[in-house]
Amino acid sequence: MSGQSLTDRIAAAQHSMTGSAISKAVCKATTHEVSGPKKKHLDYLIHCTNELNVSIPHLADTLLERTASNSWIVVFKALITTHHLMMYGNERLMQYLASRNTLFNLNNFLDKAALQGYNMSTFIRRYSRYLNEKAMSYRLAAVDFTKMKRGADGVMRTMNKEKLIKTLPTIQNQLDALLDFQPNSNELTNGVINTAFMLLFKDSIRLFAAYNEGCSNYFPEKIKSLCISCGESSEWFLLSRFLQI
Helix, strand or coil: CCCCCCHHHHEEEEEEEEHHHHHHHHHHHCCCCCCCCCHHHHHHHHHHHHHCCCHHHHHHHHHHHHCCCCCCHHHHHHHHHHHHHHHHHHHHHHHHHHHCCCCCCCCCCCCCHHHHHHHHHHHHHHHHHHHHHHHHHHHHHHCCCCCCCCCCCHHHHHHHHHHHHHHHEEEEEEEEHHHCCCCCCCCCHHHHHHHHHHHHHHHHHHHHHHHHHHHHHHHCHHHHHHHHHCCCCCCHHHHHHCCHH
């Protein structure tokens, strides 16, 4: 299927009539078109997260409602849009998502309409678990590990050891959930999964950097020098596991 479906056009028209600009933008970002969400719709939604008069719960709930679709394309794009807003939107959205008892409940999602639906449903289930873990990490640590300050005076290098003991396992859990996505190169077959893959790739680099800095801070000097000497090979191991090279 290519292009916007009739259902997409009707839904967008309905939101135009009701005056819900956010709902219309979410609808347009999560069409049945087999490509990633369009930049102009993502940019508008990012702008909305920074507006004080915009209801963050309404925005988040509108995205979550799109994951109730039976179409793997719509659901996948709703997850991508949510992930994009987690990364680039105002922190208010992340705070709200982390405060929810449940975020995505897609463990049993399966699109049986087409062969590609079966294949992509597997990645939707894995992707939703990662986003759930990302929100849980924020709830536990009150910080987004992919956005924290790094370097000699960064958060992980200056954190006391008592807090590090609690924080490092949280980062590890998020990394594990991310690496479970595990696509092979021959499974990156369309613009939707490719867009999700790039967002996950960016998160993986930042998470690994935070974890590495935390380990360098926690371990004694002799072990720290070993971590530094193994840093490059560890990074390649992380990337090869994620990319399945």
